[in-house]
Amino acid sequence: MSSTAEQAQFGGFWQRRVVAPIVGQLKQGITPEKIALTLALGAVLGIFPILGSTTILCALVGIWLKLNQPVIQLVNYFMYPLQIALLLPFYRAGESLFGQPHVPIFSVNQLTQRFQASPMQFMVDYGMVGVYGIVVWALVAPPLIAALYYGTRPLLRALARRSQ
Structure with a gap:
């Protein structure tokens, strides 16, 4: 497939799966600010350092703040590769923050196995590592949410003006 064809395919995917749902929300009267909040929270919750928890987190926060569930879950879904990539950095930063030795972690597959x-033995071996990672995530999350919110809000306002 040529580079131009790949760009067209990606552009079509991006248009259908990301831009069109957001434009649809804007046309239904959802404010750019509410969509920016949904995108920011979906992205930051989507990198929470505990595998299998982000869908529930996004659903609960979405219900609590009355955010659009399909959009927050879509962003959460797109964050999955980044979540995997950030697991080890969150865990290692947490161990360093708390002055703890590094627990050997070889792969996500090995952790899953x-x-x-033995879920109980897994919790004994890795429970505190998870807690350390969550603490680092909790320190990073507020400024990251703010940056994403304030960064996407002007773009969404422009998109709202253009789509009307």
Whole structure:
């Protein structure tokens, strides 16, 4: 496939799966500010350092703040590769923050296998590492949410003007 064809395919995907739902929300009267908040929270909750928890987190926060569930879950879904990439950095930063030795973590697959083999032993071995990662995420989350919110809000306002 040529580079131009790949760009057209990606542009079509991006248009259909990201831009069109957002424009649809704007046309239904949802404010750019509410959509910016939904995008920011979906992105930051989507990198929460505990696998399998982000869908529930996004759903609960979305219900609590009356945010659009499909949009927050879509953003959460797109964040999955970044969540995987950030697991180890969050865990290592947390261990360093708390002055703890690094617990050996070789791969996500190995962690999954160990959890499936014995959930209780997994919690004994890795529970505090998860807590340390959550603390680092909690320190990073507020400024990241603010940056994403204030960064996307002008773009969404312009999109709202253009779509009317």
